[in-house]
Amino acid sequence: MNYCSQCGGEVALSIPEGDNRPRFVCNHCGAIHYTNPRIIAGCLPFYQDQVLLCRRAIEPRYGKWTLPAGFLENGESVADGARRETLEEANATVELESLYTVFSLPHISQVYMFYKARLLNLDFYPGEESLETQLFSFSDIPWDELSFEAIKQTLTHYFEDRSLGDFPTHDAVIIPPAR
Amino acid sequence: MNYCSQCGGEVALSIPEGDNRPRFVCNHCGAIHYTNPRIIAGCLPFYQDQVLLCRRAIEPRYGKWTLPAGFLENGESVADGARRETLEEANATVELESLYTVFSLPHISQVYMFYKARLLNLDFYPGEESLETQLFSFSDIPWDELSFEAIKQTLTHYFEDRSLGDFPTHDAVIIPPAR
Numbered sequence: 001m002n003y004c005s006q007c008g009g010e011v012a013l014s015i016p017e018g019d020n021r022p023r024f025v026c027n028h029c030g031a032i033h034y035t036n037p038r039i040i041a042g043c044l045p046f047y048q049d050q051v052l053l054c055r056r057a058i059e060p061r062y063g064k065w066t067l068p069a070g071f072l073e074n075g076e077s078v079a080d081g082a083r084r085e086t087l088e089e090a091n092a093t094v095e096l097e098s099l100y101t102v103f104s105l106p107h108i109s110q111v112y113m114f115y116k117a118r119l120l121n122l123d124f125y126p127g128e129e130s131l132e133t134q135l136f137s138f139s140d141i142p143w144d145e146l147s148f149e150a151i152k153q154t155l156t157h158y159f160e161d162r163s164l165g166d167f168p169t170h171d172a173v174i175i176p177p178a179r
Numbered sequence: 180m181n182y183c184s185q186c187g188g189e190v191a192l193s194i195p196e197g198d199n200r201p202r203f204v205c206n207h208c209g210a211i212h213y214t215n216p217r218i219i220a221g222c223l224p225f226y227q228d229q230v231l232l233c234r235r236a237i238e239p240r241y242g243k244w245t246l247p248a249g250f251l252e253n254g255e256s257v258a259d260g261a262r263r264e265t266l267e268e269a270n271a272t273v274e275l276e277s278l279y280t281v282f283s284l285p286h287i288s289q290v291y292m293f294y295k296a297r298l299l300n301l302d303f304y305p306g307e308e309s310l311e312t313q314l315f316s317f318s319d320i321p322w323d324e325l326s327f328e329a330i331k332q333t334l335t336h337y338f339e340d341r342s343l344g345d346f347p348t349h350d351a352v353i354i355p356p357a358r
Contacts, residue, residue, distance in 0.1 A: 001184045002187065039290060075288060077352045101265070111257060
């Protein structure tokens, strides 16, 4: 950030009075510009003993398998965002059953939130951001070709919880492995 | 938003190619400026059969009772934000037990997330943003003096769930009543 989005003046990092961390503050009008983590809302669509994955047609992780998900928009509930992304990326219609996984990724200031969602029919097909959409049983999941750790952990929880017949909300932090 | 935070040029609302909603786009450098919902992270601190509430020393809802909570910061997990706010507003040290309530407030583009949190000692006292901090039993909760609907619903769930001995994660949308 270089300029104030309100008045166009130059901004500089400083700690506002009563605050305890540096913010971009406008040298001209004094506006304080906060930036905050973003939410990625998505679904784990299931049908009988299978789950629906999408193969990414966009970077990052082009060509990898993922769950339908994307940035929550202003004016949307998390549930509405999850349904919208599932429709956009897989043209899939789902009924949300419960909030299933919540992952904080503090290193990139993101929070993933996935709903367990019943696929209402099999008329899904790839949206613009997907190369393929396909149902997978546990034994067929392309574990080494998944896009993100949050996807892997959501799928792992799901197949474990299925065997137990209980699907509590899982909440965790994902930190990248040290190099 | 009037000016581009990157180059200082004027911005205007338009729908970028491949997108489907209006964004602020810079007329000069072409940067697209997204805005997204913000997360409010907090705790429901409990001690035996009581819960800890804070009386707000700030607007909005000055003087009303609330749970310690505030905007999640970049670089923070939701759990870390919840612990930090509890420390800042009530100087209370807690052990998080589970993610307990998640509320979408689409009309103000906010998502509240509260953890059920065991109060580790009784050495709490008001932080700068609180007038008072106090433990309340169910029968003493100032139901008509609570700050926000999300607080009321979190407390209601808690005392119901306590009687059942099970504390699943609750996820809901809060929409303001029609006028």
